[in-house]
Amino acid sequence: MGKYTRPKGTQDLLPATQRYWEYLRATVRREALQYGFERIDLPLFEETALFTRGVGEATDIVEKEMYSFEDKGGRKITLRPEFTAGVVRAYIENGMRVQPKPVKLYSVGPIFRYERPQAGRYRQFHQFNAEVLGVQEPLADLEVMLLAWDIYAALDFQGLAFQLNSTGCPQCRPAYIQTLTAYYHQHAAEICDTCRRRLTTNPLRVLDCKETRCQPVIAGAPKIAEQLCTECETHFTALRGYLDELEKPYTLNHRLVRGLDYYTKTVFEVWAEGIGAQAAVCGGGRYDGLIELLGGPPTPAVGFAAGLERIIMVMQHQETPVPELPTPPVFIAHLGAAASRVAVQLLVDLRAAGIGAQIAMSGSLRSQLRTADRKGGRFALIIGEREMEHGEVTVKDMAQGWSQTSIPLEAVVAWVQARLKRVSE
């Protein structure tokens, strides 16, 4: 091993796995565009305050997971730990409120969180993100859930489970939290230390504690879905109505509360099997207060993010068929200085004609052909002294055993073109 290793929690995406990434990116792009989402690309870093305000001071992300630093101008900068805050910033900054509602945006790219890496968790990882801004109606929630659904369906996911809940809004959530903490204080002796602490710091979070001793308490806990205000109740019922109508399966999960401060009403996750302890491949929800909080006009919005590494892990676990990346069909072998000049000319002529081609750069004819074989090209073109004398090129169809033919040099491009066309038909 060399002197340098990749920073903890980062990864090298080697050529061997690129076909998964290409396929995944193509799939999410196709689905997003089909839904009418427009792509938006944002800076990898933003000023730190955007995230501390947007995501929430008391969240794990802000408290311990941000990659923050000061730049040479003394500005406090953070590598983005999620997309939503940046999307909202761009929405406000670029005056996107004047666009016809809803504004539907998607992004793909790296995300940074300073955490201890483990299976399916990295410090630099990739997310697909989609947001619908400017619409309060549950159709917006439905839209992002359907997009998530269709992406996983297009990738032929098995063993999927959608988890759904509503966490209420500033109208009804405070009352629920009171009921919840009151209930928990009655059971203070039965719960774990962490949950006791959560009651003051982040009460909703007690609901997704995994401690065995807490499970009976959680099971008996009051459910927020049963204490929603009229508006939230109506919203949640309508959303579920659409999902029922479309026969999209979901599980009502009263324990699903999610980590970030900005969520209101709808929250959902998608869980998958086969990626270790990290079941969530996708998480999202509604954030009606965020845009105003970040200095924009009051604007309802809903969105979700999907972790691409986890999707790829599932694809590999399920052995999802993924097409090979295309390789150039032509490989040129040559012998001698004069032939190499002719070979180079042929190389550029082929490429100019739109035919993928590579040229041997070293070695005997034997090793050149061995390289041709391993590079997977369809045709090997040989130019040596004999071919030079006759103004010809020897053409080998690598899939056809040892047969080979001679083609006049000036006719080779057309010949290959015709052959490739016939193959593709």
Added chain:
RNA sequence: GUGGAUGUGGCCUAAUGGUUAGGGCACCUGACUGUGGUCCAGGCGGCUGUGGGUUCGAGUCCCAUCAUCCACCCCA
């Protein structure tokens, strides 16, 4: 941040505390003249993660450190 497991060439791996750390994959070269995949031959590539210690002698035992993996927390 906490806990556990593991570190031998690019990858996989062998070596009762005892010679110059062995093999496989891959890679490169060759096999009468200019011809790929199989087979054959040869070759490149290691201060056994690093630093200490025990010992006549350490890949092997001990300590530390680093890295990776897995789990907790939480999330994608």
